[in-house]
Amino acid sequence: MQGITRLLCTSILTLTSPLAWASDANIQARQQWYEGIATGYQSLTTEAGELAESARDYCQNPAEGSREHVEAAWLNAFLAWQKVRLVDFGPVENNNLSWQFQFWPDPKNLIARKAAYLIGNDEPITPSVINQSGVAVQGFPMIEYLLFDQEFNAGETSLPVARTCELLTNVAGHLKSNSDALMAGWQAFRPHYLETEQYFDTTIRAGMATLEILEERRLAQPMGLRGSNKRNPYIADAWRSGKSLQTVAATVDGLNRYFLPGLEISLEAKGASDLADRIRKQFNEVQQNFPGAHLPLATALKEEDQFRALQSLYVDISQLTTLVNDQAAVALGVVRGFNSSDGD
Template structure:
């Protein structure tokens, strides 16, 4: 960390680094959180008006789209606040078990908006709502049923979470990032620490997409795991990959403040490779040809990460191969 600070000061980059953090907040992060809060509110309104699957599904897809713009940020309020918005991976199937128990018991918590906020994270957020709306084991319910009330509760809870997260970033953590190196800021002692924190999120998001969003459904060649794909029930696993890459590209541009030809070319290749996958839920990984296409997509995502290391990390004195998971 000290070596990075010395390099930035020597190159006269300490001022621009802070400006880049401002740009990342003002042009990408804060508008994206506001967009998610608005989309989640519209989803809640749709569920209140008619909580049946066909009425909720369009607003659900729009809210999940909006979430993906900030889904891979795991600092500040999002470090814990994002867990109950998108509980995934769910390796042990907790979401299905908790929802089934709620429905079997007709637990009155579905009629208690404040009480639902205390529910297990497995029964909250976009993935719990996906199971209720898109999984045939849960989605055959009528208006006025307990399951319908549960959908409404999850949607209202998601909207409250989205608003709380947006406010926490806008009125709290954004100032912490902006004031890095200032008196009283114990989180980021220098301006480059804030920049490095966002750069770390950028790399770790792409790493998560390659290893989890694509790696989990691929499993092994002998034992593919298509049902482990993120949001496969709603047919948006591939879309989430692309939206996560688009968000990374946008964040990279705001952090750099300049042209990123390698990164842009790599992002275009990700989209090109995704066009060959065909199955929006990544269920084709069980077939050799389908698996090959997903492997090529995974390689393209990793190549984009390498491009960002070269175009943003190297000028900052952060060597390629930097571990984005260690946080320092």
């Protein structure tokens, strides 16, 4: 009887151990993802604080060189956002925070229209006004418009005109407040995220959606590979500042830093170490072969030698998307579903 019992227990352990290992690996992956995203959010908070401070200093004393400091601070904060843009669940869903950070796409040019309205009327531009003005006003693209839009900056209301400075400083302050709220929310979200199994699939899907948006909307459409078949830099994000390719590079870097480590843990636990290695190498391929991230996308679309380099980047990212969204997702049993980023 004891032998039968021992045999039965051994059989049960044999059957359940792989499931237990998978569950442990999923927990480890979520721990890895949580810490990585926390690091990214902390960087966003720090850089948003620098932006708010530099905007305030510039408007109080627009001395030579201070505008360039604001522009650099905007870029650093915006790239920090790009690195955590993959997260489309949890606290960033509260109050449309992701849209408050970045309203895009903007086919109706609402950002320019909202700026003209706010600058053109007599009502003081206060934090309350920014809170009530909608997502087209509240994020990085509005500051980009004020700093970099050529037509606006050739006009009489360009910075450092006092009323435009009111808009600049209050939007920068709004971004800082939202960054702080996001970081605090993520810290409070920790137990729920780590204890809830469904966030394993949710995080995988978030990475998948980010790659799809990167491939299809941030590269293929501006390159004329989708839709109208015409090259059009103006449908990319950050076209006014000429930083579209830098934002793509930052998103790839964020995926590599904050998403890939947890994905590797999960794949290796499933016996797919070879696939994990191929994905790691493909990330390196994308980053090593990136065509001049400081080059404006408009230039890359116009000059044929640069466009060929851009095509190579597109192929690299497409291959990465296939590895993650098809092969890794299948290996991990994750089914692609609706994702809030689809309305990005």
